[in-house]
Amino acid sequence: MIGVFKEEIHSVPCLVIVDAKMENQALPIVTYFHGFTSAKEHNLDTAYLLAEKGLRVILPDSLHHGEREDGISAGKRSLAFWDTLIQNIKELEMIKNYVDEKGLLLDGRFGVAGTSMGGITTAAGLQSFPWIKTAAIVMGSPKLTTFTEELINSYRKVIDLPVTDEEIVKLVETVGQYDLSKQMEKLAGRPLMFWHGESDSVVPFEHSYSFYQDAKELYANQDDIHFIREANRDHKVSRYAKLEITKWFEKHL
Numbered sequence: 719m720i721g722v723f724k725e726e727i728h729s730v731p732c733l734v735i736v737d738a739k740m741e742n743q744a745l746p747i748v749t750y751f752h753g754f755t756s757a758k759e760h761n762l763d764t765a766y767l768l769a770e771k772g773l774r775v776i777l778p779d780s781l782h783h784g785e786r787e788d789g790i791s792a793g794k795r796s797l798a799f800w801d802t803l804i805q806n807i808k809e810l811e812m813i814k815n816y817v818d819e820k821g822l823l824l825d826g827r828f829g830v831a832g833t834s835m836g837g838i839t840t841a842a843g844l845q846s847f848p849w850i851k852t853a854a855i856v857m858g859s860p861k862l863t864t865f866t867e868e869l870i871n872s873y874r875k876v877i878d879l880p881v882t883d884e885e886i887v888k889l890v891e892t893v894g895q896y897d898l899s900k901q902m903e904k905l906a907g908r909p910l911m912f913w914h915g916e917s918d919s920v921v922p923f924e925h926s927y928s929f930y931q932d933a934k935e936l937y938a939n940q941d942d943i944h945f946i947r948e949a950n951r952d953h954k955v956s957r958y959a960k961l962e963i964t965k966w967f968e969k970h971l
Contacts, residue, residue, distance in 0.1 A: 720769045722762070727778070728812045731785040733758050735765040735775040745774040746827035746971045749813055751806055751836030752777070754799065757784030761833065764955075767964040773971065774822065776813060780835070781805040796873070797880070799835070800866070800893055806839040807846055807896060814849065827851055829971045831963060833955055834858055834921055838865065842896035845904050852909040852970040854963050856955055857918055859925035862897040866890055868922075899929055902936060909942040909970040913959040915951030923947070942970075 721738035724731070736745065748768055750761050758777035765775040779785050781802045782795050790798070810830065817823040829852045832840040837858015844853055844860075859865040870886060873879055879886075894900065910933070914926045930945040937943045946962055 720766055727776070727816045728809070730809050730812070731758070731779045732813075733762070733765070733777040735762065735769045735777065737769060737772065740772070740774075742822075744822055744824040745772065746824050746829070746967075747774045747776060747817055747822070748829045748831060748967055748971065749776045749778065749810060751810075751830075751832030751839045752780065752783065753832075753834030753836055754802075755783070755795070756833070759784070764960045764963060767960060768967055771964060771968045773967060774817075776817075778806075778809060778813065793877075799869070800889060803835060803839060803842065803893070804896070806836075807842050810839070810843050811847065814847070827971050829853060829967055831856060831967075832858060834953065837921070837926075838862060841898045844908065844910070845896055845898040845901055848904070848906065850908065852967065854911045854913070854966055855926060856912075856959065856963065857914050857921050857926075857953060859921050860897075860929045861899040861925045863890060863894045863900065865921070865925060866893050899932075902929075902933055905933060905936060907937055907939070907942060909966075911944040911946070911963070911966045913946045913948070913955070913962065915948050915953065915956075917950055917952045920953040 719738050723734045725734050752761055758779045761777055768775045782790050782798055830840045830843050830850050831854035833856045837855040840853050840855050841860035912926050912930055914923050916923050934943045
């Protein structure tokens with residue numbers, strides 16, 4: 719039976735999804751990050767599919783989301799997007815250290831995936847941490863600098879941003895440190911899949927697809943990098959995508 723366990727990992731509220739009879743065994747682990755305005759519970763279906771394959775899945779709540787929302791306004795949460803993203807990256811390392819300390823990770827087999835903001839987190843994680851063995855970027859942008867600049871420009875069209883131009887320059891420089899597209903060699907041949915709807919109106923399809931076109935030239939084994947595109951699909955993950963994510967981690971982790 720697949721169990722769902724509530725757990726706090728260094729004060730981060732998480733759900734752990736795993737076959738109940740293997741709860742305390744060392745297993746391959748996937749940490750799956752939710753999207754902006756979402757929460758950990760919204761990815762339980764994908765986590766269940768992965769747990770059926772013998773994986774332990776950790777679903778954390780991001781800063782200002784889920785149990786950590788703390789009544790923040792929609793406007794303030796939007797402006798805190800980058801703080802949330804950077805905190806995700808820090809907490810990913812905390813989660814990895816925790817499962818290592820508890821003896822829950824089998825042979826270093828640690829994978830990461832995420833949807834939208836979680837997909838952006840996944841790309842930043844690949845840039846930051848060589849211990850990630852395989853990953854799935856689901857309608858996320860691996861072009862963090864470009865995405866940030868475009869998002870700021872879209873905000874400027876509708877509101878007066880309560881920040882100076884100098885602060886924006888500093889923000890772009892800060893997030894640039896996590897931009898996988900600027901250091902693609904850090905992929906180091908690690909198995910990586912993408913899923914993105916061609917009609918995505920939130921995170922541009924072209925961000926992930928153009929990155930993939932460049933990144934695949936760095937892979938000696940073309941089976942280790944895979945892009946799935948779905949026509950007429952907006953910013954919503956399909957059942958097909960969830961099944962393909964499951965197949966990916968079953969094969970590569």
